Amino acid sequence: MDPLGTMHFTTIDYVIFALLLVASMGIGLYYALSGGRQRTTQEFLLADRSMSCLPVSLSLIATFQSAVAIVGVPAEIYTHGTQYWFIGCAYILGLLIPAHVFIPVFYRLHLTSAYQYLELRFSKPVRICGTLTFIFQTVIYMGVCVYTPALALNAVTGFDLWGAVLATGLVCTLYTTLGGLKAVIWTDVFQTIVMFAGQLAVIVVGVQQTGGLAEVWRKVWEGNRISGIDLNPDPTERYTFWTLGVGGVFLMLSLYGVNQAQVQRYLSSKTEREAIMSCYMVFPSLQVALALSCVMGLVMFARYCGEDQFHKIGNLSKNEMVLYFVMDMLQDIPGLSGLFIACLFSAALSTISSAFNSLATVTLEDLIKPHCSSMTEARATLLSKGLACSYGLICLAMAYLTHLMSDSVLQAVFKIFGMVGGPLLGIFCLGMFFPWANSTGALAGLGSGLAMAFWVGIGSIVTRTSGGSAAVSHFNCTAVQLSGNITTAIGTALNSTAVPTSTSSQPMGLQRFYSLSFMWYSALSSFTVVITGLIVSFLTGPMKEEDVTPGTLYPLLGNMLFFVPENLKQNLCCATPLGHRF
Numbered sequence: 001m002d003p004l005g006t007m008h009f010t011t012i013d014y015v016i017f018a019l020l021l022v023a024s025m026g027i028g029l030y031y032a033l034s035g036g037r038q039r040t041t042q043e044f045l046l047a048d049r050s051m052s053c054l055p056v057s058l059s060l061i062a063t064f065q066s067a068v069a070i071v072g073v074p075a076e077i078y079t080h081g082t083q084y085w086f087i088g089c090a091y092i093l094g095l096l097i098p099a100h101v102f103i104p105v106f107y108r109l110h111l112t113s114a115y116q117y118l119e120l121r122f123s124k125p126v127r128i129c130g131t132l133t134f135i136f137q138t139v140i141y142m143g144v145c146v147y148t149p150a151l152a153l154n155a156v157t158g159f160d161l162w163g164a165v166l167a168t169g170l171v172c173t174l175y176t177t178l179g180g181l182k183a184v185i186w187t188d189v190f191q192t193i194v195m196f197a198g199q200l201a202v203i204v205v206g207v208q209q210t211g212g213l214a215e216v217w218r219k220v221w222e223g224n225r226i227s228g229i230d231l232n233p234d235p236t237e238r239y240t241f242w243t244l245g246v247g248g249v250f251l252m253l254s255l256y257g258v259n260q261a262q263v264q265r266y267l268s269s270k271t272e273r274e275a276i277m278s279c280y281m282v283f284p285s286l287q288v289a290l291a292l293s294c295v296m297g298l299v300m301f302a303r304y305c306g307e308d309q310f311h312k313i314g315n316l317s318k319n320e321m322v323l324y325f326v327m328d329m330l331q332d333i334p335g336l337s338g339l340f341i342a343c344l345f346s347a348a349l350s351t352i353s354s355a356f357n358s359l360a361t362v363t364l365e366d367l368i369k370p371h372c373s374s375m376t377e378a379r380a381t382l383l384s385k386g387l388a389c390s391y392g393l394i395c396l397a398m399a400y401l402t403h404l405m406s407d408s409v410l411q412a413v414f415k416i417f418g419m420v421g422g423p424l425l426g427i428f429c430l431g432m433f434f435p436w437a438n439s440t441g442a443l444a445g446l447g448s449g450l451a452m453a454f455w456v457g458i459g460s461i462v463t464r465t466s467g468g469s470a471a472v473s474h475f476n477c478t479a480v481q482l483s484g485n486i487t488t489a490i491g492t493a494l495n496s497t498a499v500p501t502s503t504s505s506q507p508m509g510l511q512r513f514y515s516l517s518f519m520w521y522s523a524l525s526s527f528t529v530v531i532t533g534l535i536v537s538f539l540t541g542p543m544k545e546e547d548v549t550p551g552t553l554y555p556l557l558g559n560m561l562f563f564v565p566e567n568l569k570q571n572l573c574c575a576t577p578l579g580h581r582f
């Protein structure tokens with residue numbers, strides 16, 4: 001059955017979509033032909049370290065705000081209520097800690113790649129393992145990012161799936177290869193604005209068509225979509241205040257603290273102050289982004305609550321709901337659906353362009369340069385352009401692999417971030433906060449963190465448990481006679497996480513371990529890295545603080561014991577490292 005066959009794109013919608021691609025290309029060309037014309041790696045990979053905080057901050061949010069969040073969050077709110085919104089609490093510590101811990105350390109070391117840090121602090125093998133882990137994470141993620149909007153568009157409008165994937169993948173490869181990081185950052189700025197505009201337009205029209213704000217509020221309130229704070233301590237509950245507000249901090253740290261894409265933006269800032277400022281400015285913009293997608297879910301609910309007799313929306317996968325809602329509602333307003341499609345693809349483009357550039361950076365800096373010390377600057381720049389271009393093509397291949405993914409991409413991406421990003425966060429924390437950690441400990445820690453993460457992650461996929469314990473909250477619309485049907489429909493929409501009939505029985509033993517909420521993955525795996533790393537370091541001979549490269553430690557213990565007199569602290573082995581005051 002194809003309930004969506006009637007939806008069509010008008011010429012003006014195509015024009016708006018094409019304009020997005022053309023404008024992005026234009027920005028790429030501009031930076032290819034202006035400034036230093038992308039003739040040095042400093043310019044191509046680090047924008048000449050000359051950026052100011054406003055473009056950097058918009059680029060920071062654009063990097064990890066992809067179409068996955070734009071289609072995933074409203075569907076989550078529609079089916080489960082506003083609990084997810086509490087992830088906004090995690091933004092406070094999730095941005096303050098990067099601003100005051102990670103940025104100062106990275107910026108003062110004058111790095112290009114975040115993994116250079118791992119060599120300075122530990123050894124070359126640790127750096128290479130870190131780099132390979134990052135490449136693995138990013139390559140999977142970019143496949144999901146380019147595939148998601150194309151799939152949604154295809155499902156709802158019949159727009160050619162691989163045509164959309166190719167168009168976005170190739171245009172993005174081209175402007176990233178031509179214009180370097182400057183183009184990536186400035187297209188991010190433009191694309192973030194398009195992203196916000198598209199979501200806002202849909203919300204405004206949606207509210208109007210549903211009968212005004214008061215009516216939307218009444219419907220979502222009566223439909224039980226407004227969730228109170230859920231303080232259930234059960235770690236297998238998918239979204240609670242604890243999983244979102246505490247587990248989410250670790251997710252945020254792995255993304256905004258140590259992820260190469262973001263670290264590269266901090267390093268491209270003119271001064272350390274600008275870098276810290278940009279991190280602060282992410283906070284309000286990220287709250288706006290979160291609010292827009294949550295409100296969109298509420299409006300979508302208000303619009304269909306009790307009126308979805310034909311299970312129009314209930315039969316869709318979570319990734320298709322939003323686009324269906326948009327097309328259904330905006331059909332009569334020319335151009336508006338085009339604007340929303342542009343919003344969706346802006347989100348995707350800004351994420352994959354960051355991925356291409358950061359992957360080119362780490363491949364050149366961490367894997368190639370150490371072996372070709374005599375490479376000329378011109379050659380290195382040419383090589384980095386070749387790398388950016390190759391990763392663009394790899395992205396297309398990964399989109400094809402994503403074909404096999406489950407139907408909730410938001411959960412899939414959170415799992416990838418937790419399973420691979422968490423151990424990376426752990427190894428940076430081990431290095432910065434614990435002077436005793438040595439290289440063997442770091443390698444053992446990273447290995448065990450990854451093993452732990454893949455054990456629980458793959459276990460949950462195989463046994464289909466993580467997230468399965470999420471209570472499918474039932475509609476409680478005014479149209480009571482319909483609620484049975486709608487609940488069934490929502491059940492269908494959630495079929496990927498089909499709950500076994502015996503949901504009431506608590507999972508036991510390993511089963512319980514596998515059903516750990518994926519919001520805890522980052523915390524679990526980074527703690528595993530730190531603890532294993534410390535144990536192995538102490539067994540193999542801990543490092544002495546004076547042997548650690550200056551500037552690679554952050555005096556966490558020293559700062560936390562601010563009330564202890566200075567000479568006592570020296571004895572406690574947590575002195576401020578040479579020449580570095582934080």
Ligand SMILES: CC(C)(CO)[C@@H](O)C(=O)NCCC(=O)O
Nearest residue numbers: 064065066067068069070290413
């Ligand atoms: C980083 C967060 C959690 C911040 O809300 C969000 O942007 C997110 O869920 N990002 C990952 C999904 C995506 O690719 O859009």
Ligand code: NA
Nearest residue numbers: 062065347351
């Ligand atoms: Na994005």
